Amino acid sequence: MEIVEGLELPSRTFTVTRADLVRYAGASGDFNVIHWNERVAKDVGLPDVIAHGMLTMGLAIQVVTDWLNDPSRLLSYGCRFTRPVVVPDDSQGADVIVSGTVSSVADGVASVALRATCQDVTVLGKATAAIKVD
Amino acid sequence: MALNPDFVGRTYPPAPAYLVGREKIREFARAVQLSDLVYFDVEVARARGYADLVAPPTYAIRLSMAAAEAVVMDPDLGLDYTRVVHGDQRFEYSRPIVAGDELVCSVTIDSIRSAAGNDMLTTRADIATVAGEHVVTSYSVLVARGTDDGDA
Numbered sequence: 001m002e003i004v005e006g007l008e009l010p011s012r013t014f015t016v017t018r019a020d021l022v023r024y025a026g027a028s029g030d031f032n033v034i035h036w037n038e039r040v041a042k043d044v045g046l047p048d049v050i051a052h053g054m055l056t057m058g059l060a061i062q063v064v065t066d067w068l069n070d071p072s073r074l075l076s077y078g079c080r081f082t083r084p085v086v087v088p089d090d091s092q093g094a095d096v097i098v099s100g101t102v103s104s105v106a107d108g109v110a111s112v113a114l115r116a117t118c119q120d121v122t123v124l125g126k127a128t129a130a131i132k133v134d
Numbered sequence: 135m136a137l138n139p140d141f142v143g144r145t146y147p148p149a150p151a152y153l154v155g156r157e158k159i160r161e162f163a164r165a166v167q168l169s170d171l172v173y174f175d176v177e178v179a180r181a182r183g184y185a186d187l188v189a190p191p192t193y194a195i196r197l198s199m200a201a202a203e204a205v206v207m208d209p210d211l212g213l214d215y216t217r218v219v220h221g222d223q224r225f226e227y228s229r230p231i232v233a234g235d236e237l238v239c240s241v242t243i244d245s246i247r248s249a250a251g252n253d254m255l256t257t258r259a260d261i262a263t264v265a266g267e268h269v270v271t272s273y274s275v276l277v278a279r280g281t282d283d284g285d286a
Contacts, residue, residue: 014167020165026161026165027161027164027165028165028199029199030199055166058162058190058191058192059166062166062168062169062170065170071170071172071188071191071230072188075226076226077192077225078223078224078273079223080221080222081220081222
């Protein structure tokens with residue numbers, strides 16, 4: 001597969017429910033109350049319980065690693081947590097849509113710009129992965 | 135409240151070594167909804183050239199956040215942890231973490247700055263094997279929201 005600037009990676013949709021937040025809290029050790037307690041979340045001015053930024057970041061990178069089929073080619077991965085993913089107390093949860101575009105290729109390294117949105121709002125800012133290319 | 139600028143450049147002694155276990159990798163991989171078997175099936179991981187199960191790319195946060203929390207809880211730093219949100223995160227990899235790695239994580243405060251009434255603290259966590267091989271560095275920006283600012 002040739003990796004060239006402008007190449008679009010297959011986009012993915014990830015559903016995040018309250019149960020997924022509990023699961024991530026346990027797996028990551030991040031038990032911040034705003035990720036599971038609606039009363040506290042609203043007390044601190046949030047619309048509702050929000051997903052861990054690191055959960056969204058963890059989901060999103062699959063667009064790159066699954067496409068490469070090789071996580072060892074990942075050189076760096078970073079993002080800004082611009083807007084929260086608000087997760088309602090229902091069985092539908094929230095959908096996070098992730099897409100990626102190769103933004104540059106130089107000196108054996110390709111940069112992939114990732115876009116993650118929830119209800120048309122960008123939730124990760126400047127999300128970029130650098131990958132090794134041949 | 136302004137943060138104590140004397141803390142910039144300070145490095146903290148690492149916590150005891152963290153042994154990466156297969157079941158922790160599986161739990162984490164399931165939690166971030168990964169499906170690639172390289173995170174779940176040892177035979178698949180080995181067939182693809184890894185020593186053992188591969189940890190998800192963001193797994194290092196388990197080590198770096200715990201280490202950084204110990205630092206930012208230092209009362210002399212002056213950070214009100216109840217107002218802290220994770221603003222920014224970046225990982226720089228030498229190789230993926232794999233099951234069986236014994237890792238040490240040392241945290242440095244890279245920078246402290248204030249903008250728009252918020253305090254921003256950048257921590258760098260260097261994660262290496264007990265033998266000294268660098269595996270991943272995790273940079274986290276923690277933002278302490280100003281008390282007069284409700285919508286940050």
